[in-house]
Amino acid sequence: MDGLMKGKRGLVMGVANDHSIAWGIAQKLSEHGAELAFTYQGDAFGRRVKPLADKLGASLVVPCDVEDSASVAATFETLGKEWGGLDFVVHAIGFSDKNELKGLYADTSRDNFVRTMVISCYSFTEVARNAAALMTEGGSMITLTYAGSVRVMPNYNVMGVAKAGLEASVRYLANDYGPRGIRVNGISAGPVRTLAGAGISDARHMFSYQQRNSPLRRTVTIDEVGGSALYLLSDLSSGVTGEIHYVDSGYHIVSMPTLDELKQ
């Protein structure tokens, strides 16, 4: 089908199920004519991702565990062999030990700090380096971040530190690859009820707080994140690189949306 992404081929990393942000992005890209390849993290996820990928006519669905550099390299070797080139990459991967996503950030263990940084931050740099080698006609990459990188979100803890590093790496990668016509951007999404977004303590209260206090008075959907990803991965954003684009109902711009509640 014709559309913004007609003739473009790209890799979507991070679909776990049909609630995943990466799935919202993949659907939107496919609707606009993109040809997609997917990676999944291990056989358990593979059983969920393959039927989803089939729905979008994706022929390439490969395992990739970003804790294993050989696995990342093998993914792009396969893409190089099967496609020969690449126009875009979606990196929607993040993980930390959920037992350290509560209580004090100060209590973060060294092991989980390192592991969280490798999976949630460094993996985008490694993916970008491998992808850039295939983007011989230029290209566009995005990663998913969260406002917990620049402001304290209770319990987000070490994930906030990892996202701060991720957002800085977006800027450094944008500078490295700009001369080759490869753009690198981030989408900072508001809270979404995904596997990663729901499995946290007090998720219910955090969602309702954001619904009551964001300018749009609601949380965002994976389709809305998909729309902004389509913009950043298409030629509509040809002049945009190194940016963190917020898709969060405007939550991050307010300190106090209204005094009404206090007057009650």
Ligand SMILES: NC(=O)c1ccc[n+]([C@@H]2O[C@H](COP(=O)([O-])OP(=O)(O)OC[C@H]3O[C@@H](n4cnc5c(N)ncnc54)[C@H](O)[C@@H]3O)[C@@H](O)[C@H]2O)c1
């Ligand atoms: N859900 C939210 O509220 C929210 C908001 C802003 C940003 N994000 C970010 O969006 C991205 C996608 O998360 P989601 O909310 O769609 O949840 P999700 O659980 O659907 O997706 C997370 C993905 O990370 C993958 N992953 C984890 N460790 C991996 C590893 N070692 N190798 C390969 N893949 C691995 C999982 O397999 C899964 O597919 C993450 O980076 C997350 O931090 C989420």
Ligand SMILES: Cc1c(CN(C)C(=O)CCc2cnc3c(c2)CCC(=O)N3)oc2ccccc12
């Ligand atoms: C929002 C929000 C999220 C969603 N988000 C932005 C994220 O980036 C997901 C972070 C995350 C990373 N690793 C794990 C989990 C969530 C839960 C399941 C697990 O085992 N590991 O996570 C939070 C954690 C604490 C507070 C708020 C949030």
